[in-house]
Amino acid sequence: MVQRLQKILSEYGLASRREAERIMEAGRVTVNGFVARVGESADPEQDVILLDGKPLQKKPEKRYLMLNKPRGYVTSMHDEKGRKDVSLLVADCGVRLYPVGRLDMDSEGLLLFTNDGELANRLMHPAAEANKTYLVTVTGYYEGAEERLAQSMVIDGYRIRPAKVKNIMHHGEEAQLQITIHEGRNRQIRKMCETVGIRVKKLQRVEENGVKLGNLPLGQWRWLTEEEIKILQEFHK
Numbered sequence: 001m002v003q004r005l006q007k008i009l010s011e012y013g014l015a016s017r018r019e020a021e022r023i024m025e026a027g028r029v030t031v032n033g034f035v036a037r038v039g040e041s042a043d044p045e046q047d048v049i050l051l052d053g054k055p056l057q058k059k060p061e062k063r064y065l066m067l068n069k070p071r072g073y074v075t076s077m078h079d080e081k082g083r084k085d086v087s088l089l090v091a092d093c094g095v096r097l098y099p100v101g102r103l104d105m106d107s108e109g110l111l112l113f114t115n116d117g118e119l120a121n122r123l124m125h126p127a128a129e130a131n132k133t134y135l136v137t138v139t140g141y142y143e144g145a146e147e148r149l150a151q152s153m154v155i156d157g158y159r160i161r162p163a164k165v166k167n168i169m170h171h172g173e174e175a176q177l178q179i180t181i182h183e184g185r186n187r188q189i190r191k192m193c194e195t196v197g198i199r200v201k202k203l204q205r206v207e208e209n210g211v212k213l214g215n216l217p218l219g220q221w222r223w224l225t226e227e228e229i230k231i232l233q234e235f236h237k
Contacts, residue, residue, distance in 0.1 A: 002043045005029060005036050010117025012044075013060040014051060016098040017121060019077070028052050062116040063095050064224040064232070068216045069111045075102040086111065090221050100124060101208075104187055109134070109205035110213040112232075113221075119232060123209065130209050130235070133180040134189055135168070137202040141175035148196040149179065155191045158183075163192065174201075209235050 003011075009020040009029070021038050023029060029036040030050045036042070042049055049056050067089055069075070077087040077098060086099055090113055097113040100120045114120055123130055138145075150165040164180040179189055190200050206213045210231045216222055224232075 001045070002041050004039070004041050005031070005049070006038070007117060008042065008044050008049065008056075009051070010120075011059060012056050013096050013115035014056070017117060019098075023051070060095065060115055062114065062119075063093075063097060064112070064114045064116065064229050065090065065093060065097065065221050066211065066213070066216065066224060067111045067113060067221040068213060068218050069103050069108050070219045071106055071108050074105050075099050075111065089219060093221065101184060102186075103205060104190075107203040107205065108218065109203075110208055110211070111205070112208060112211070112224075123232065123235060130184065131180055131182060131207075132184050132205060132209075133178065133207040135202075135204045135206055136177045136179050136189060136193070136200055137174070138177060138193055138198045139174050139201055140198040141170050141173050142198075145175075145196055145198055146177065149177070149192055153192065153195055155185060155188060155195070158185065160185065160188065160192075 005024060006017045006020040009015050009023065010017045014020070015023055024036055024038050027035050028051060031040070031042045031047050033048070044056060067086065069086060069089070073084045073086050073089065076085045079085045083105070090097060095115060097115050098120065100112040100114060101124050103109065103111050112123075146165045146167050150163050152159055152162045161182045166178040168176040168178055170176070181188055189203060193200050211224065211228045
């Protein structure tokens with residue numbers, strides 16, 4: 001079946017679609033002896049597709065895991081600036097997987113990984129409106145901050161959907177809030193808090209699309225259960 005080359009590389013577990021574009025831009029992919037360009041298509045059953053001069057191997061079994069990401073790691077499989085990246089934390093899983101979405105370097109918690117490119121792109125698509133829930137420790141808390149955070153607001157020129165915000169506890173100007181958002185834009189919760197005049201001290205993602213972090217230790221990973229995989233596969237079909 002003819003498909004975009006980015007999708008083929010993703011389905012064969014060789015790269016995320018975004019990384020596949022960079023690989024192609026570097027001239028590392030050929031189809032029938034010709035250097036492939038971003039946007040071109042091919043049929044992996046009929047065409048000779050080479051990456052760095054080597055043919056594509058058999059499609060790998062689709063695998064899914066969750067990581068409890070610590071602070072101090074960037075969500076990348078290789079960081080050009082030499083910073084610690086999340087690939088170091090899942091290197092012993094035995095399969096080449098890619099993170100689904102991002103958690104900024106100062107945040108921790110649930111980060112999904114897979115080599116299922118179709119599912120990853122469905123979960124990350126802007127129209128998916130995936131629910132992501134965070135436990136957020138803030139300072140500068142004041143009465144009514146939850147109501148302001150829950151309102152629709154403009155972040156970086158984009159109007160986000162209203163969030164769900166629950167006050168777990170507060171003591172003076174420090175509080176722990178549970179915040180569920182739908183878009184997951186870059187540093188969205190931090191910017192939301194800044195907008196209403198409070199500051200994030202700690203941010204931990206605890207649930208994504210119905211899959212929960214639970215008691216997984218910080219810095220550790222585990223394979224998803226069949227039930228969790230089914231929840232993700234049913235998402236936004």
